[in-house]
Amino acid sequence: DAKTTQPTSMDCAEGRAANLPCNHSTISGNEYVYWYRQIHSQGPQYIIHGLKNNETNEMASLIITEDRKSSTLILPHATLRDTAVYYCIVREDSSASKIIFGSGTRLSIRP
């Protein structure tokens, strides 16, 4: 079972920042927070991950609260191509760890 909860859907205006929240109140010390997205009819795509510190890459920023019980994925300048289902996942630091997807947040970018 997924260890995260996310809103079912969100929308954002094109060009604005999209902030996607995720709750993971039962996260343990050796679990990372991952974000993936799935654009319609495609395979899931890795976006970003983090453990404790905030992270940024060319796609997005990840803000993790100090207690690590929640996080926010930020797409700084959303485009129509960012319309997708976004999955927040917690995963153990283990070679046998599973990537377990929840129901995700369906993000719609409006022109």
Add this chain to the structure above:
Amino acid sequence: DTAVSQTPKYLVTQMGNDKSIKCEQNLGHDTMYWYKQDSKKFLKIMFSYNNKELIINETVPNRFSPKSPDKAHLNLHINSLELGDSAVYFCASSQDGTGWAEAFFGQGTRLTVV
């Protein structure tokens, strides 16, 4: 170059048939996975192999049998197909050993059982 490739992309078959889906990754990763995405869009892990050895086997009917001839390939064989097996099946790979490795997914195989 496609990192994780699955064939076929679409598969339509009758109930009771046996079919296979192939997956290959050219990333040099140690771990490969099979996921099933049903009509409600839930992605569920089915199997995980690490260096050709099965490490995760979720509650999946034994009609489903993964086979890994080498660490770059993880094929999925399905015997006696049923209507409920209709779904999109995704293959993925990651360089595990630590938990921070990202996974790369294939484009999926849409299986329709009629």
